[in-house]
Structure formats: structure tokens, C-alpha cells
Amino acid sequence: MADSRQPVGRIRLERISKSYSRRKALDDVTLEIVGATVHGLVGANGAGKSTLGKIIAGAIRPDAGELYLDERQIRPADPHDARRHGIALIAQELALVPHLTVMENVFLGIEPRRWGLLARRRIERRYAELVQRWGFQLQRDAPVGGLRLADQQKVEILRAVASGASVIVMDEPTSSLTSVEVETLRRMIEQLRGMGTTIVYVSHSLEEVLQVADAISVLRDGRLVHTRAAAEETEASLVHAMFGAAVDAGQVEKPAQAGGPDVLEVRDLDLGALLKGVSLSIKAGEIVGLAGLVGSGRSELARAIFGVERMDRGTILVDGVERRIKSPRDAIDAGIAFVPESRKDDGLFMQLSVAANATIAGLGSIVSGLGTVKSSAERASASKLIGDLSIATPSPAAKVATLSGGNQQKVLFAKWLFREPRVLLLDEPTRGVDVNSRAAIHRLIRHQAASGVAILLISSELEEVLALAHRVLVIRHGAITHEFAADPPLAEVMEAAFGVAGAEHSPP
Ligand SMILES: Nc1ncnc2c1ncn2[C@@H]1O[C@H](COP(=O)(O)OP(=O)(O)OP(=O)(O)O)[C@@H](O)[C@H]1O
Ligand SMILES: [Mg+2]
Numbered sequence: 001m002a003d004s005r006q007p008v009g010r011i012r013l014e015r016i017s018k019s020y021s022r023r024k025a026l027d028d029v030t031l032e033i034v035g036a037t038v039h040g041l042v043g044a045n046g047a048g049k050s051t052l053g054k055i056i057a058g059a060i061r062p063d064a065g066e067l068y069l070d071e072r073q074i075r076p077a078d079p080h081d082a083r084r085h086g087i088a089l090i091a092q093e094l095a096l097v098p099h100l101t102v103m104e105n106v107f108l109g110i111e112p113r114r115w116g117l118l119a120r121r122r123i124e125r126r127y128a129e130l131v132q133r134w135g136f137q138l139q140r141d142a143p144v145g146g147l148r149l150a151d152q153q154k155v156e157i158l159r160a161v162a163s164g165a166s167v168i169v170m171d172e173p174t175s176s177l178t179s180v181e182v183e184t185l186r187r188m189i190e191q192l193r194g195m196g197t198t199i200v201y202v203s204h205s206l207e208e209v210l211q212v213a214d215a216i217s218v219l220r221d222g223r224l225v226h227t228r229a230a231a232e233e234t235e236a237s238l239v240h241a242m243f244g245a246a247v248d249a250g251q252v253e254k255p256a257q258a259g260g261p262d263v264l265e266v267r268d269l270d271l272g273a274l275l276k277g278v279s280l281s282i283k284a285g286e287i288v289g290l291a292g293l294v295g296s297g298r299s300e301l302a303r304a305i306f307g308v309e310r311m312d313r314g315t316i317l318v319d320g321v322e323r324r325i326k327s328p329r330d331a332i333d334a335g336i337a338f339v340p341e342s343r344k345d346d347g348l349f350m351q352l353s354v355a356a357n358a359t360i361a362g363l364g365s366i367v368s369g370l371g372t373v374k375s376s377a378e379r380a381s382a383s384k385l386i387g388d389l390s391i392a393t394p395s396p397a398a399k400v401a402t403l404s405g406g407n408q409q410k411v412l413f414a415k416w417l418f419r420e421p422r423v424l425l426l427d428e429p430t431r432g433v434d435v436n437s438r439a440a441i442h443r444l445i446r447h448q449a450a451s452g453v454a455i456l457l458i459s460s461e462l463e464e465v466l467a468l469a470h471r472v473l474v475i476r477h478g479a480i481t482h483e484f485a486a487d488p489p490l491a492e493v494m495e496a497a498f499g500v501a502g503a504e505h506s507p508p
Contacts, residue, residue: 008070009086009166009198010035011056016065018051020402023394025051026062027222033215035070038189038199040213040230042206044242044434045406046392047219049202050092053169056200057089058082069167080109088165090156092172092202092405092432098145102138103127106158130162135184149176149342150294157185161192168192169200172405174208175431176341178294178460186212204406204434206235218242243436260284262320263454264336264423266305269314274300275478278314282423282454287445289469290458291497297478298458299341302425305456306338307331318422335422339412339429341458348400348412355382355396358414385414389440406433413441417448424448427458442468462490 011033018026026048033039041049054060056067058076066073069085076082079089096105107123127140136154139147144155153176160168170189174182189199189212203209209216209230216233218225218241225241262281269278275297282288292298303309305316307325316323316334323334331338348357382396389410393403400411409432416424429445430438445468449455459465465472466487474482474496482496 008035009196010068010070011167011198011200012068012071013052013056014066014068016052016055016062016067018048018055018060018062021394024222026055029065029219029222029224031217031224031227033198033200035198036193036196037214038193038201038212040209040216041200041202041219042204042209042216042238042242043219044392045410045432045437046404047242048222049219050171050404051222052219053089053171053200053202054091056082056167057087057169059089059091083109083163083165086164086166087169088160088163088167089169090153090160090171090173092175094149094152094156096144096152096155099143101141102144102147102151102155103140105144105155106130106162108159110159110163126162130158134158134161134188136181148294148299150178150181153177154181157188161188165197167198167200169202171202172204172432173201174203174205176294176428176460181294182208204432204438206238206435210235210238220244239435242434260286260452263318263452264305264456265315265317265320267315267317269301269304269316270312271297271300271304271309271478272312273478274309275304275311278475278478278480280473280480282456284452284454285449286471287449287455287457287469289465289472290456290475291462291465291472291493292475293497294460296475296497298475299427300478301475302338302427302456302458303340305331305423306336306425308338308340332419336425337416337419337421337423338425339416339427341427341431348408348415350401351399353397354386354391354393354400354403354411355379357400357411358382358385358396358418381418382414385418388444389414390437406437409433410437410441413444417444421453424453424455425458426455428460429457430459430461430464462493466490466493 013029013031016026016029017024029052041052043049055062058079058081074085076085097108100108103123106127136158138151138154144152153173157173174185177185192199201209201213210233213230215227216230217227218238220242260283263284264282267279269275278301290298300309304311307327307330310326316325318334318336323330325331325334379396386393386396391410392407400408413429430441433441445455457465457468470486472484472488472493473480474493476497476499484493
């Protein structure tokens with residue numbers, strides 16, 4: 001069990017390089033990670049952070065260079081082998097087995113595949129201890145495939161701690177967690193460090209990294225810029241190191257107040273037990289923020305409007321015309337676009353090119369077997385979007401699967417802008433993107449609004465919602481409970497989302 005070991009977990013990378021065709025994902029990186037510390041790793045999208053994490057955890061092999069664990073050279077052949085050395089990875093793109101349960105995933109590869117009755121009892125006990133100790137509540141026997149992203153992320157975290165690893169690489173572990181869960185993870189990391197575990201922590205939230213890390217390394221274009229004590233860094237100094245001169249200081253400026261006719265109208269929408277009588281309207285050029293906890297029904301609302309979930313009851317009007325939406329196809333035909341929370345599951349076609357993904361005519365074209373870029377005009381538009389969003393890709397023809405996580409997110413965004421929608425449903429549109437790209441996406445959202453699109457913005461980051469939205473709705477237990485005009489105090493929205501004043505600080 002995790003506490004009966006004596007880990008040291010000092011990692012040294014010596015002149016590590018890794019290339020993909022001509023592109024250097026990592027270029028001669030030498031780096032020391034002190035044992036029993038939290039080591040932050042930051043850099044722009046595509047800087048090489050995940051590549052570095054995967055090399056430490058055996059998920060990819062470097063082309064050159066050496067890896068040392070406690071002064072002993074190791075060459076993990078695969079993640080399983082790395083686990084034997086006590087190294088675990090919480091990957092940016094979660095790697096769970098969808099049809100296995102939460103508990104089975106947590107102990108996968110740690111315990112034998114087939115469990116007898118006795119083994120099962122023992123494992124159930126261990127699971128109960130783990131959950132109690134680390135404070136994550138999950139449905140133990142539910143298949144993970146059906147869990148929301150935040151819960152899948154928690155399963156990955158439990159899995160890493162269950163293995164008793166002395167080194168845990170966490171690649172954006174908080175990208176879909178709520179503030180309470182982020183806080184739980186932070187306490188967890190502190191305890192792990194106290195027990196002697198080394199944590200490599202990758203995140204685009206510089207605030208988070210500054211808070212949790214002892215030392216921070218900055219990567220830029222595959223090279224190590226420097227490693228410094230976290231106490232010596234600030235958000236500004238990190239941004240400068242990440243981007244050099246090309247810093248985007250662009251403040252989020254709210255678009256002028258929208259006053260057009262209603263573009264989207266939703267009346268009395270019911271979806272099983274998840275949504276109850278939800279009504280809302282969004283005007284042309286208006287950005288409506290939807291705040292609520294994970295599980296409040298916020299993603300389900302977007303999915304129901306887009307026809308991914310079949311609503312039981314309710315009416316949807318676009319530009320005053322009632323539309324029957326029974327599938328994403330119907331939604332697309334009605335002029336609705338949707339940037340989903342999970343790019344891997346319902347957003348992108350990983351094996352198609354960047355250009356094809358960006359210009360694909362929605363889900364419909366997959367049904368009809370298309371998926372190639374048809375005209376040179378489309379190619380030109382794709383190139384322009386790639387430029388606008390500074391998507392780091394060797395060429396528009398590169399497969400999306402070969403892009404870094406944040407750059408995939410930008411492709412997902414590009415795909416819908418290309419469609420020139422009337423209604424844009426955004427579920428966590430800046431998840432995993434670096435601060436510069438985040439500013440670029442914010443500009444694009446504002447630009448879309450200014451050109452008359454009605455926008456529903458869902459984000460776990462209340463700051464993001466408040467910065468962009470003209471109006472904020474709070475959803476709780478599947479119903480809209482509050483409405484705030486522009487610029488409500490963050491604390492009030494938070495209280496409304498939790499339903500109780502101060503609940504943020506005392507989760508049950
Ligand atoms: N399998 C692959 N094939 C080709 N290129 C790849 C592959 N994996 C990564 N790359 C490239 O290597 C570079 C570094 O990618 P990496 O995923 O390490 O970036 P990152 O810093 O984690 O970015 P992000 O913040 O977006 O997650 C990128 O240019 C990426 O496109
Ligand atoms: Mg990454």
C-alpha cells in the first residue's frame with residue numbers, strides 16, 4: 001500500500017531528444033527533478049511537455065539521451081515497465097478502459113486481471129480505504145465509459161496513487177475538475193510529497209503551478225528555457241519565458257451590449273432526471289454564460305440543444321422558427337454549432353488531417369463518408385484559421401492525432417467557426433490551451449458575437465464566464481436557478497451555483 005514504501009524518486013534527464021519526422025518535440029533537454037518535490041512543467045501548446053512526461057513514464061522512447069531514477073539509469077520499455085520502477089503517469093488524454101468499472105480501472109495492472117471472491121473482497125477494502133483517504137467520491141461499480149470527464153480524471157488520479165508510485169507525472173490533471181476538486185487534488189499532492197513522492201505537474205494554469213510547485217521548468221519549442229525555484233517566478237516571468245517576445249497582453253474586452261432579436265430560444269426542456277423545465281433565450285450578438293457545478297446539468301443542456309441527447313419534452317427555436325432537433329444533424333441544419341467538452345470522444349477525427357477536421361461539414365459528412373477537403377477555397381480558409389488560432393501543426397495535412405493536446409482543442413474550435421453558425425454552444429472552449437491561445441480564442445468568441453452569433457458559454461472557470469458573458473445563468477440540479485446581468489460579483493455566482501453561502505469551503 002502507498003504508505004509502506006520508502007520512495008526517493010529523484011529523476012534526471014540527460015540530453016534527451018525526440019523528433020517526429022523533421023519536427024523536434026524535445027531538443028537536448030537536461031533536467032534534474034529533486035526527489036519528494038513538486039516539479040512544475042510549463043510551456044506553450046506544443047512546447048513538448050507531454051512528450052517529456054511520456055518519456056519519464058515510459059509511454060514513448062527518446063531518440064537520444066538518458067533517463068536516471070535515483071542515479072540509476074532506466075530505460076522503461078512501456079508504461080507497465082515504468083510502473084515497476086515506481087513511475088506512474090496521469091495522461092493528458094485519459095487512458096481508461098471504458099467498459100471496466102471505476103474500481104477495476106483503479107487497480108488495473110496493479111492487481112491480477114481476474115479476481116476470485118476473496119481477492120475481490122480485499123480489493124473492495126483497498127478501494128474503500130483509498131476513497132476515504134483521498135476524498136474522491138465516485139460510483140465504484142459504474143463503467144468508466146459512462147462517467148463525465150471530471151470523474152474519469154479522478155479515476156486516473158486514484159489509479160496513480162493506488163499503485164504506490166514514487167514518481168507521478170500529472171499532465172493537466174485539473175483540466176476538467178471544479179475548484180473544490182482542484183483543492184482536493186492540491187491537498188492530495190501535498191500529502192504525497194510529505195510521504196516522499198515526486199510529482200511532475202503540467203498545467204496551463206500558471207497560478208496553479210506557482211501555488212503547488214517547488215521548482216518550475218519552462219519549455220519552449222522543445223528546449224528547456226530554465227528551471228527555477230517557484231518562489232522566484234511570477235505569472236509574468238513565466239509567460240515571458242514561455243513565449244519570449246511574443247507575449248499577448250490582450251485583455252479580454254467585452255463586446256458591446258447585445259440588443260438584437262432572440263436567435264436561440266429554448267422552452268421547457270426536460271431531459272430525464274437531468275434537466276427540468278429549462279427555458280432560456282439568447283439574442284443576436286449575446287454571450288450567455290452558464291455557471292454550475294459539474295453534474296448540475298450544464299453540459300447536458302448543451303448536448304440536448306445539439307441533439308446529442310434526445311430531450312423528452314421542450315421546444316427549440318432558431319431565429320424565431322421552431323426546429324425539431326432529434327440528432328446533431330438536425331441541430332447543424334438549424335445553424336447550431338457545438339464545441340464539446342471531450343475532443344477525443346465527440347469532437348475530432350483523430351486520423352484525419354487538421355484541414356479536413358477544420359473544414360468538415362459537421363457530423364453529417366461523416367455519415368455520408370466524406371471527410372476530405374474539397375476545394376482550394378476551403379484549403380485557403382483552413383490555412384487562415386490555422387493562422388488565426390496559431391495552431392502548431394507542420395502542415396494542414398498533418399493528422400490531428402499528432403498534434404499536442406492544446407492544439408487539438410484549437411482545431412475543434414476552428415471546425416465550428418468554419419461553419420458560420422447562428423448559435424454557438426461552447427463547453428469548456430479553452431480547456432488545455434496556453435495563455436496566448438486562450439486570449440486568441442476569447443478574441444474569436446467576441447468576434448463571433450460581434451458578427452451576430454448567439455453564444456452559450458460553459459466553463460468551469462467562473463473568471464472566464466464573467467470576463468466574456470453579457471449575462472450569466474446559474475444551473476443547479478438541472479434547473480436554472482439564478483440570472484445575473486453583466487459583471488456579477490464572483491462570490492455571488494459561486495454561492496448560487498453551490499446553493500448555499502460559503503459551501504465552496506466546506507464540501508460535504
Ligand atoms: N505522435 C506524434 N506524431 C507527430 N508529432 C507529434 C506526436 N506527438 C507529439 N508531436 C508533436 O510534438 C510537439 C510537442 O508535443 P507535446 O504534446 O509534447 O506538446 P505539449 O507541450 O504537451 O502541448 P499542449 O500544451 O498542447 O498539451 C508538437 O509539435 C506535436 O505536434
Ligand atoms: Mg500536452
